[in-house]
Amino acid sequence: MIELMPIILDLVSLLIIFGYLIRGWKRGFVRMLVQFVGSLALLWGCYALGMAIAAPVTAQFRDSLVSIVSDQMDQTLGSGTEQALNGLLANIPPSLQESLFGQSFDASAFSGDAGVAELLTDSAVVPVVQWLISCLIFLVLFAIGSAILSQIVKRIQLRHIFLVGFLDTGAGALLGVLQGVLAMLLLTCVASLILTVSFDSLDWLNTQIIEQSTLFRFFYSMNPLKL
Numbered sequence: 001m002i003e004l005m006p007i008i009l010d011l012v013s014l015l016i017i018f019g020y021l022i023r024g025w026k027r028g029f030v031r032m033l034v035q036f037v038g039s040l041a042l043l044w045g046c047y048a049l050g051m052a053i054a055a056p057v058t059a060q061f062r063d064s065l066v067s068i069v070s071d072q073m074d075q076t077l078g079s080g081t082e083q084a085l086n087g088l089l090a091n092i093p094p095s096l097q098e099s100l101f102g103q104s105f106d107a108s109a110f111s112g113d114a115g116v117a118e119l120l121t122d123s124a125v126v127p128v129v130q131w132l133i134s135c136l137i138f139l140v141l142f143a144i145g146s147a148i149l150s151q152i153v154k155r156i157q158l159r160h161i162f163l164v165g166f167l168d169t170g171a172g173a174l175l176g177v178l179q180g181v182l183a184m185l186l187l188t189c190v191a192s193l194i195l196t197v198s199f200d201s202l203d204w205l206n207t208q209i210i211e212q213s214t215l216f217r218f219f220y221s222m223n224p225l226k227l
Contacts, residue, residue, distance in 0.1 A: 005209045016118035016187070017180040024176020028168045031153050032175035038149045039182050046141040047225070054134035058126055065125050070117035128196065133227055135193050144188065181219070187225040188216070 024032045191205065200206050210220055 001201055002209075005204055006212035006214075006216075009210070009213040012187075013184055013215040013219065016183055017177060020176040020180030020183060021173050022176070024172040024174065024179065025169045027153070027172055027176075029171040029175065031156050032172045032179065034156060035149060035153045036175045036179050036182075038152070038194040039146070041154060042142055042145040042149065043182065046138045046145060049141060050134040050136075050138035053137050054130045061129070062121065062126060065129065066117050067122045069121050069125060131225075132193065132196060135189060137226065138188065139186075139193075178212055183225055184216075184219040188220040189225045191220065192223060192225065 027035075191210070194202070194205060195207065198205075210217055
């Protein structure tokens with residue numbers, strides 16, 4: 001079953017695109033235009049709002065994260081190791097600090113026991129936690145917004161304003177495919193979230209399986225929310 005997962009991912013991708021194509025064909029140009037434009041606006045708005053909310057929320061947990069990292073270092077490396085690392089980092093030239101960590105630090109930053117823990121937290125843990133929170137907020141807001149948008153689209157009775165007959169359904173089908181692409185990007189966002197939370201350890205969904213797929217891998221590489 002695991003060996004078939006790349007094929008299953010590609011089949012799911014095809015079914016989603018084909019399903020939205022049929023929906024676009026049935027709904028016509030006007031309805032699909034409203035849904036597509038609305039979905040683009042939702043994507044941008046929910047992404048921006050998710051990023052804006054995630055930063056201050058993550059900041060509230062920073063001290064707790066530093067404490068957790070410090071405790072894990074003590075348990076893994078033994079007590080006193082962190083203080084020794086602090087002294088080592090304090091003696092690294094600023095230019096080398098820039099190369100290693102992307103920023104330089106004042107020597108006083110490593111005078112306490114939490115210097116290395118704070119460095120690891122700010123450079124590795126906080127960005128991941130902030131990304132996870134922003135993704136969750138984005139998905140929740142987009143789900144709510146999409147439900148509201150779907151109700152608005154259903155109430156649109158006009159189909160043949162600009163185009164008639166086959167042109168109307170054909171243009172609707174094209175917009176349906178584009179809507180399917182947006183749906184796939186959302187699905188890859190969920191997949192990326194699962195990979196991060198599971199530390200890429202799941203048998204049925206991991207980086208290797210995604211790389212072995214074709215269509216799903218294509219959409220996954222386009223995902224703007226991928227960590």
